[in-house]
Amino acid sequence: MARNTQGLTERYPAQLIVPIIDLVAxxxxxxxxxxxxxETLYLHERYVLAITVISLxxxxxxSLLGAYSRWRATRISTLLARLMLVWCVVGLLATSIIYFAHAAERYSRLWxxxxxxxxxxxxxxxxxLLQLVxxxxxxxxxARRSIFLVGPSHHLINVARGMRASPGEGYSIAGVERLSHTPDDACLERLSRRVAVSEARxxxxxxxxxxxxTVRSIFFTLRNQTAEVRFIPEFRDMHLLNHRMSEVAGHYAIDLSVTPMNGMAQVIKRLEDIFVGGLISLLILPVCIGxxxxxxxxxxxxVLFKQYRTGANGRQFKVYKFRSMEVHEEDSGTVTQARQGDPRVTKLGAFLRRTSLDELPQFYNVLQGRMSIVGPRPxxxxxxxxxxxxxxxxxxxHKVKPGITGWAQVNGLRGETDTLQKMERRVEHDLWYIDNWSLWLDLRIIFLTIFKGFTNENAY
Incomplete structure (x- = not known):
């Protein structure tokens, strides 16, 4: 039964089924x-044309965004976010064509x-539904996919644990070849036979x-096999950030630490900052004046406190805040963090810091393009x-723009970092945000900030 189901999913993959679903939808x-x-289902020919264009x-x-690639390891939230982006762009393109073709009076915007x-x-x-089924x-x-594992025992154990932790991805182990040293010809010949017998995909x-x-030797040994071959390197004791495969100068590269703000992601992030930041700036204008x-x-x-901070890619910029302390001078190169009961903080400043209202001028930094609404705090x-x-x-x-709020802040990591452990936890949350960035994560952080991110017992 398992073999038949697997054959069905191989014969009718997402690349074939989902485009048909989208077309029907x-x-x-x-x-x-x-x-x-x-109040009629008999479509006028111009609406038939519109549906055809929208479908295309x-x-x-x-296809361009890779939405029809294999879904085995793709989360439902990612699929829906990608689909919403496509539909928004489709709507923008469709309405733009109608407008520039001077056909607005012939098409119903409500339709x-x-x-x-x-x-x-x-x-x-x-x-x-498809993902759940x-x-x-x-x-x-x-509908499982059989895997043959090759490598040192300790690495195979880690990979196997990952497979067991993600049963919904549908991988199963068809065989294991443990390597304690560089494989010789006899070992490679045995590996080829075992892979063939296992019928691993x-x-x-x-x-x-x-x-x-060793990878090259094994890859050459398996040249006559029909199984797909993947290289899963081990990065022990290495903190990876937004790691992925890419192609540079005609060569494949394993990106170990790169920014997620490239290509379409950079455009989406900037549009988010412009639209949301612009709307918030208008709403808070009376508050800022007061x-x-x-x-x-x-x-x-x-009124404003200005200080240089480090922005994206290490570039410095001037950040703006409402002044919350008495005017004072510090030794060159030193910055003393505000502490509980700090005599430098004014009574009004204490309220502004506790409610995060002192951060409101930073929306101007957002509109400038030097900060984002969501990101690591500078x-x-x-x-x-x-x-x-x-x-x-x-x-x-600093691989992304700093933000007014962030994943660390909505998880209670605000205020003074008087211990190394507090800073480590804040950085850990910041790096998690960068490694998992999405538009939906930004919207979630903004939503959480509204309800619990403005006030905090550690902000003083």
């Missing part, structure tokens, strides 16, 4: 929206919106980087110099 959504809007856009964009909404619900629902089938031992070569020459007047009345000195330059040699991978926080 767009057509059916357009027809239903037309019937709801015009949806299929093309999904465009409702048809896109219905088709998204159907396409997204089908994705969720496949996951349940794999958990019951069906894939061979995973699991060796540390120092055994790189705070500015209150600061001027209650203490002498400027630290003082002196703190960066101090902690970069004490906390592993500390400077990797």
């Amino acid at each position: 767009v057509v059916l959504g357009g027809i239903l929206a037309y019937g709801w809007r015009f 856009f949806a299929l093309l964009l999904n 465009v919106g409702v048809s896109l909404l219905l088709s998204f619900i159907m396409a997204g629902g089908a994705r969720v 496949l996951r349940q089938a794999r958990l019951r031992g069906k 894939e061979v995973w070569i699991c060796v540390p980087l120092e055994m790189g020459s 705070i500015s007047i209150a600061i001027k009345i209650t203490s002498p000195g400027p 630290h003082a330059l002196a703190h960066n110099e101090y902690y970069k040699d004490l906390v592993e991978s500390y400077m990797w926080r």
Whole structure:
């Protein structure tokens, strides 16, 4: 039974089934929206043309974004986020064509919106259903993909644990070849026979980087096998960040530490900052004016506090805050963190810091493009110099723009970092955010900030 189910999923993969689902969703959504809007299911020819164009856009964009690639290890949230992005772009393209073709009076904008909404619900629902059905089938031992593992024992154990921790991905071990040293000809010949007998669909070569020459020998040995071959290197004691495979200068590269803000991700992040940041800036303008007047009345000195911080890729920029302390001078190169009961903090400043209202001017930094709404909080330059040699991978926080709020802040890691352990935990959360960035994660952090990120007992 397992073999038959596996054959079914191999003969009808996502690359074939899902485009058909999307096509049906767009057509059916357009027809239903037309019937709801015009009370008839007999489509005018111009709406047939519109549905055809929308379908082509949806299929093309999904293909370009890799939405039809194998789903075995893709989370449902990722699939839906990718689909929503495609549908938003499709809607923008469709409305732009209608506008520039001067055909706005011949098409119902309500029909465009409702048809896109219905088709998204159907396409997204089908994705969720397919993933759940496949996951349940794999958990019951069906639709599984057999794997033959090759490598040192300790590495194979780690890989096997990962497979057991992700049963929904549907991998099963068909055989194991343990290597205690560089394999000789006899070992390689035995490996080839065992892989053939096991009928494994894939061979995973699991060796540390120092055994790189072994990969070539094994790969050459398996040249007559039909099984797919994967190289799973071991990176012990290495903190990886947004690691992936890429192609540079005509060569394949394993990216160990790279920024996620490249290509479309960079565009999405900037659009998020412009739209959300612009809206928030308009809403908080009366509050900012009131705070500015209150600061001027209650203490002498400027309204804004300006200080250089480190931004994306190590570039320095000037960050803005409402002044919350009495005007004072510090020794060159030193920055003293505010502590509980700090006499430098004004009464109004204590309230501003406790409620994070002192951070509001940083939305101007966001509109400038020097900060993001969500990202690692920028630290003082002196703190960066101090902690970069004490906390592993500390400077990797600067691979993305700093943010007004972040994953560390909504998890309670705000305020004074008076111990090394506190800074380590903050950096750990910052790096997790960078390694797992998505638009949905940003929206989740913004949502959490509204309810629990503004006030904190550690902010003083």
